[in-house]
Amino acid sequence: MVAPDVAVAASEAIEPADPASADRRPRADAVRNRDLLITSAAAAFAARGADVSLEDIARSAGVGIGTLYRHFPTRDSLVEAVYRHEIDVLCQRADQLLETMPPDQALAEWMQLFVRHVATKRGMLSLLKPLLSTNPNFSDQTRGRATAAATKLLEAGVAAGTVRADVDGGDLLRAVGGICMSTDQERSEASERLVGLLFDGLRHGAAGPAATPPPAAASA
Amino acid sequence: MVAPDVAVAASEAIEPADPASADRRPRADAVRNRDLLITSAAAAFAARGADVSLEDIARSAGVGIGTLYRHFPTRDSLVEAVYRHEIDVLCQRADQLLETMPPDQALAEWMQLFVRHVATKRGMLSLLKPLLSTNPNFSDQTRGRATAAATKLLEAGVAAGTVRADVDGGDLLRAVGGICMSTDQERSEASERLVGLLFDGLRHGAAGPAATPPPAAASA
DNA sequence: AAGTATACGGAGGTTGCCTCCGTTTTGCAA
DNA sequence: TTGCAAAACGGAGGCAACCTCCGTATACTT
Structure with a gap:
């Protein structure tokens, strides 16, 4: 339904339009x-x-x-664009953080960033939810990108030996997302504390052979 | 915020207005x-x-x-009234069912009725959810009434020896509610089947001493 | 039966949604 | 550089929903 030609022209990350589509650039x-x-x-x-x-x-x-x-x-298409943009920013920040600090710290920062981004988006949530559920490939795209960023951070931490190896990006995202959703109230402090806890858990079995089975992360 | 004088004048169940409030009757x-x-x-x-x-x-x-x-x-006050009314009807039906059929069958019928009521209310859901979360005593009242009805049905079944004794009304309600919510799509058939399954579980350990621990009901 | 408090109902002001089209700007080519 | 056509701009205006206000009609009281 959404005009397919406005594909990825978000705000940053202007990649030179694919030369195959000979349409003039906007x-x-x-x-x-x-x-x-x-x-x-x-x-x-x-x-x-x-x-x-x-x-x-x-x-x-x-x-x-x-x-x-x-x-x-439509209003929806605006919401969709805003959400896409937010995800873009979040993914970029993951890379920046990785360049400027040790991986575990970057991961911690990023998780907090995520919480704050969700808190900011709370107003859109009632619009966003039906959109995500009726539009599977939009939902897949955004989720996929976020998962990739989370995975990248995790893997850097694992490589540095400061983060345990038995958690994957998708699960991490779900857990953080679940925490944000479960604390329905406005204050994001509770979420931030819980996410901090989660991060400590991520650090727990680091650099050792993942012999001890992790305590299952509770999801709301 | 809602005018307090229009208290309980739902459609049926007109209880004669409390004589202490000397206001004239509407x-x-x-x-x-x-x-x-x-x-x-x-x-x-x-x-x-x-x-x-x-x-x-x-x-x-x-x-x-x-x-x-x-x-x-306000629109909200109308939604609230409609929801209250729906709950009233559901509770009444519980009593009616108990009078006209054996308790276990009444319970089964009522659970299906519940599913269908939720399916019908789906349109209101996006309005109802914020209402329930920002208005705790409204939410408590309605939940309390529904729980009471569920408990009554369960207890009748237990007394007759056709329903196991180790489930309480609140849990039952949560389980059925969870099933309804998890099958986000429009078709309520899936919900009805799952709820049927749940009911079979309720019948499983009936009339025996509840020695065998029940399999935990999965909630989405 | 008469009177009065109460409820009814719709006209109309306000606001937001969305379309349409004349004007302005931009990018390309001569 | 200059001209031109395509693309983008922006706001006037039609429509629909929200909500208020008040003259009229109706049910309860004495």
């Missing part, structure tokens, strides 16, 4: 406005919940309502 | 219209999802929009 102002809309929408959803008026979003992005609708013909 | 047409609105709203939510226009609901109840707003000043 105009500079179009790209700029699209990015403005996505960041404004993210802020608006976070600050004022799922039912901000699209007019407000357009205004705060400094563009007309028509421009918003051309880029995002 | 006019007959008010009661009638309130009931009409609740039944029309239930039908509308089931048929057309959470975002039916309130104007449509008023129209299909045969009353003016002003009347709807007087009885239910």
